[in-house]
Amino acid sequence: MSAVLDHPGHHTDDHDHGHPHGWRRWLFATNHKDIGTMYLLFSFAMFIAGGIMALVIRAELFQPGLQFVNPELFNQLTTMHGLIMVFGAIMPAFVGFANWMIPLQIGAADMAFARMNNLSFWLLVPAAAMLLSSFLLPGGAPATGWTLYAPLTLQMGPSMDAGIFAMHIMGASSIMGSINIIVTVLNMRAPGMTLMKMPLFSWTWLITAFLLIAVMPVLAGAITMTLTDRHFGTSFFNPAGGGDPVMYQHIFWFFGHPEVYIMILPAFGIVSAIIPAFARKRLFGYTSMVYATSSIAVLSFIVWAHHMFTSGMPVTGQLFFMYATMLIAVPTGVKIFNWIATMWKGSMTFETPMLFAIGFIFVFTMGGFTGLILAMAPIDIQLHDTYYVVAHFHYVLVAGSLYAMFAGYYYWSPKWTGVMYSETRGKIHFWGSLIFFNVTFFPMHFLGLAGMPRRYADYPMQFTDFNAIASVGAFGFGLMQVYFFAFVVWPAMRGQGAPAPQKPWEAAEGLEWEVPSPAPWHTFETPPKLDVTATRVIG
Amino acid sequence: MKPTRPLSPSSALPSLSPVGAVSEAQRKANLKLGLILAGMAVAIGVGFVLKVIFVGL
Numbered sequence A: 001m002s003a004v005l006d007h008p009g010h011h012t013d014d015h016d017h018g019h020p021h022g023w024r025r026w027l028f029a030t031n032h033k034d035i036g037t038m039y040l041l042f043s044f045a046m047f048i049a050g051g052i053m054a055l056v057i058r059a060e061l062f063q064p065g066l067q068f069v070n071p072e073l074f075n076q077l078t079t080m081h082g083l084i085m086v087f088g089a090i091m092p093a094f095v096g097f098a099n100w101m102i103p104l105q106i107g108a109a110d111m112a113f114a115r116m117n118n119l120s121f122w123l124l125v126p127a128a129a130m131l132l133s134s135f136l137l138p139g140g141a142p143a144t145g146w147t148l149y150a151p152l153t154l155q156m157g158p159s160m161d162a163g164i165f166a167m168h169i170m171g172a173s174s175i176m177g178s179i180n181i182i183v184t185v186l187n188m189r190a191p192g193m194t195l196m197k198m199p200l201f202s203w204t205w206l207i208t209a210f211l212l213i214a215v216m217p218v219l220a221g222a223i224t225m226t227l228t229d230r231h232f233g234t235s236f237f238n239p240a241g242g243g244d245p246v247m248y249q250h251i252f253w254f255f256g257h258p259e260v261y262i263m264i265l266p267a268f269g270i271v272s273a274i275i276p277a278f279a280r281k282r283l284f285g286y287t288s289m290v291y292a293t294s295s296i297a298v299l300s301f302i303v304w305a306h307h308m309f310t311s312g313m314p315v316t317g318q319l320f321f322m323y324a325t326m327l328i329a330v331p332t333g334v335k336i337f338n339w340i341a342t343m344w345k346g347s348m349t350f351e352t353p354m355l356f357a358i359g360f361i362f363v364f365t366m367g368g369f370t371g372l373i374l375a376m377a378p379i380d381i382q383l384h385d386t387y388y389v390v391a392h393f394h395y396v397l398v399a400g401s402l403y404a405m406f407a408g409y410y411y412w413s414p415k416w417t418g419v420m421y422s423e424t425r426g427k428i429h430f431w432g433s434l435i436f437f438n439v440t441f442f443p444m445h446f447l448g449l450a451g452m453p454r455r456y457a458d459y460p461m462q463f464t465d466f467n468a469i470a471s472v473g474a475f476g477f478g479l480m481q482v483y484f485f486a487f488v489v490w491p492a493m494r495g496q497g498a499p500a501p502q503k504p505w506e507a508a509e510g511l512e513w514e515v516p517s518p519a520p521w522h523t524f525e526t527p528p529k530l531d532v533t534a535t536r537v538i539g
Numbered sequence B: 001m002k003p004t005r006p007l008s009p010s011s012a013l014p015s016l017s018p019v020g021a022v023s024e025a026q027r028k029a030n031l032k033l034g035l036i037l038a039g040m041a042v043a044i045g046v047g048f049v050l051k052v053i054f055v056g057l
Helices: A023-027 A032-060 A071-106 A114-136 A159-187 A200-231 A245-262 A265-279 A286-302 A304-311 A315-327 A329-343 A352-375 A377-383 A387-417 A423-449 A461-493 B024-054
Strands: none
Touching (some): A023 A032, A032 A114, A071 A114, A071 A159, A071 A200, A071 A265, A071 A387, A114 A159, A159 A200, A159 B024, A200 A245, A200 A265, A200 A286, A200 B024, A245 A286, A245 A304, A265 A286, A265 A329, A265 A387, A286 A315, A304 A377, A315 A329, A329 A352, A352 A377, A387 A423
């Protein structure tokens, strides 16, 4: 029984004390659950915006020649698609999961800094608006690629300044969110919830938050230097003034590679929660999972230049970054092994969260293998900036991060909304997404191996067939996500569906299942007394 | 008791979620750790730029 249910009268007067209603509830939100919901809805809106850009790109690439957009707009679309998906969709979505689940998982009443939490979210909205509205500025949106490479950034119109300002705001939001998460996890765990008993989702987010604090300021520094190069006469990256554009690449990727892990470590945490629940076994190798996650985070700081093998560097440098990158396969392999070992001889069932989790393992591992291939400097020099790279990072970020988020949604939404989703609809969403995802991105491996470069609006006839297949897949994938919102999320938001029990998954473990469904407005107002495993409330 | 100063704007905001759930000691500990982390972020950002300016990459 939960702490809330055990003390139905406890602090009853406080439940509605100052509890705002209507639009004030959302604008002045300090409740972690409300802020989590806003993050998730915001990120889904950005996912749709970025997705529409992707569909315009794929429509243009359906056949050779220029059909719908000119090359300038095409470059703007690829740039904005990347920026919106990375900074507007994936990162805020995981922060939404963190807001909802971390206090519930560790037995805390709320996030440590509730008002800063509100500010973190509401900063995102004007930043995203500024980024999106840069399409309307003279010269159009930034067209530099999401990496914002110099000297292209120095040649862009005023939209570049809007983009830089938006990135600054989003970075500040991320740093505040990270501070909030670290302080919450380190200072506000319930008595008995030691670090090594903490659910892996909270663990992976703790490590992710440290990564964010370490690298977001570096990105902020790099784009500030870009800004001063553009307007204040400096020449950090401007070759005309003695600056070095390659230096920008180093700085960007010092941020950019840990950023990749920022977008995947929380996904590992979600999958680590789901697989034991549906295999009906304890997670195999909990401790090694924690150390593997930490190792991945540490290694992420020493591999950045594998993105730059073609920018020119000494052979010793190439070898160092090649071997360091390959080293990451070891802790990642530990995690894959542990998930499979958890399933081994388990009493498995295949509800939608488990399907997405298993789908994640299969398809993310494919993305991992192509990552290993790209880590080899001699091969990377051939494949750099081809569609092979596009296929690789979409296998990691769509089949990795996004599938884990879908898995997490289906797993935890009964706790959020108080209603069960339709299993049939969930399975349609899973199989549709899995099939269309592979139809979209698998052919891109062949396109890349055949030498088709990325970020071009046109291509020679020889690439037509695979591009046509990829475009059909992309529209199918987009359709499945509209289906997901219309037939899974929207009904749940309206409370349609069978009432969810307190613990809908019989073998699920963790404090989030100790509170009723939907989770009450306030939970764990008094620190709960936990059993020895820190997974049950006993008083 | 008559207030000695006007209510600060933050007092006018809705209350934090669970009233009384966070003790003063807890609040201070949170603030201390938060400031340390914020200081880390500022030091990394500013330090990185200064290093690039004065030392190079």
